[in-house]
Amino acid sequence: xxxxxxxxxxxxxxxxxxxxxxxxxxxxxxxxxxxxxxxxxxxxxxxxxxxxxxxxxxxxxxxxxxxxxxxxxxxxxxxxxxxxxxxxxxxxxxxxxxxxxxxxxxxxxxxxxxxxxxxxxxxxxxxxxxxxxxxxxxxxxxxxxxxxxxxxxxxxxxxxxxxxxxxxxxxxxxxxxxxxxxxxxxxxxxxxxxxxxxxxxxxxxxxxxxxxxxxxxxxxxxxxxxxxxxxxxxxxxxxxxxxxxxxxxxxxxxxxxxxxxxxxxxxxxxxxxxxxxxxxxxxxxxxxxxxxxxxxxxxxxxxxxxxxxxxxxxxxxxxxxxxxxxxxxxxxxxxxxxxxxxxxxxxxxx
Numbered sequence: 001x002x003x004x005x006x007x008x009x010x011x012x013x014x015x016x017x018x019x020x021x022x023x024x025x026x027x028x029x030x031x032x033x034x035x036x037x038x039x040x041x042x043x044x045x046x047x048x049x050x051x052x053x054x055x056x057x058x059x060x061x062x063x064x065x066x067x068x069x070x071x072x073x074x075x076x077x078x079x080x081x082x083x084x085x086x087x088x089x090x091x092x093x094x095x096x097x098x099x100x101x102x103x104x105x106x107x108x109x110x111x112x113x114x115x116x117x118x119x120x121x122x123x124x125x126x127x128x129x130x131x132x133x134x135x136x137x138x139x140x141x142x143x144x145x146x147x148x149x150x151x152x153x154x155x156x157x158x159x160x161x162x163x164x165x166x167x168x169x170x171x172x173x174x175x176x177x178x179x180x181x182x183x184x185x186x187x188x189x190x191x192x193x194x195x196x197x198x199x200x201x202x203x204x205x206x207x208x209x210x211x212x213x214x215x216x217x218x219x220x221x222x223x224x225x226x227x228x229x230x231x232x233x234x235x236x237x238x239x240x241x242x243x244x245x246x247x248x249x250x251x252x253x254x255x256x257x258x259x260x261x262x263x264x265x266x267x268x269x270x271x272x273x274x275x276x277x278x279x280x281x282x283x284x285x286x287x288x289x290x291x292x293x294x295x296x297x298x299x300x301x302x303x304x305x306x307x308x309x310x311x312x313x314x315x316x317x318x319x320x321x322x323x324x325x326x327x328x329x330x331x332x333x334x335x336x337x338x339x340x341x342x343x344x345x346x347x348x349x350x
Contacts, residue, residue, distance in 0.1 A: 089205020
């Protein structure tokens, strides 16, 4: 049984969430807290397997509760948001900074046509996130500027004519992307394309949250858009993102790959076929294998390939598979990834 603590200040939501989660025989709701302080006290006495956390609560809010729990008694936390408003979604990602694993929209009422699918997604997230072994976080762990890291012997930047950086990420990715993007120079001479697996509907909040840390403009990709140097483009919901000759974005309503749309494999394959050695592929933390196979394709065509190291990953699935099949030129922590990209970019600029 997965033992879950529900944290929400609304009695109606508490009962609704209890009903939703208890409908699965593998989940047991072992507690309910109406404030962040109550959640912390419950965790001290009875350690649940997972916490579903609201954002806005009286007294100690979801951010402070998440931060305190992850700095003292770390447990898997899933943010369950009741709104898709941009401010609400952006606030959700601040809780990821504090150590929460994922953000998901609370399912609608049982009479809504989307109820059954939304309940399935919620239960799936609870089950998957409960298996993750979280570690204690320290205050302001991710917030520091990074000195450029020298490239290893595996990469000779003098021989590279980089035209694009492609990045793929899943669980744990938003905070890692925050670290990397906040440490890239604003005069970056190439565009950056990102596929981040994220709950549907949170993309605008994700964009706004990242924009608060990055020196580079953050954009949600548009079909046919010309890629501009020094700009970041995030794949939108339910569309596969690739590139066309002339460095234009293509967005297509195509079947999922690795059960995902957008898929990292789709992006990496498109970049490999069009740019080959004139590109960089970066694969970050995440479940499953998405991106690994086509990162190997990029490497085989001469691209620079970088994979996040196990110690810094929330989930080592995607990077671990890439390493297993020999897809990585370098295996690095997020700060080192930013440093290597900065060195490559400086070389291009010069």
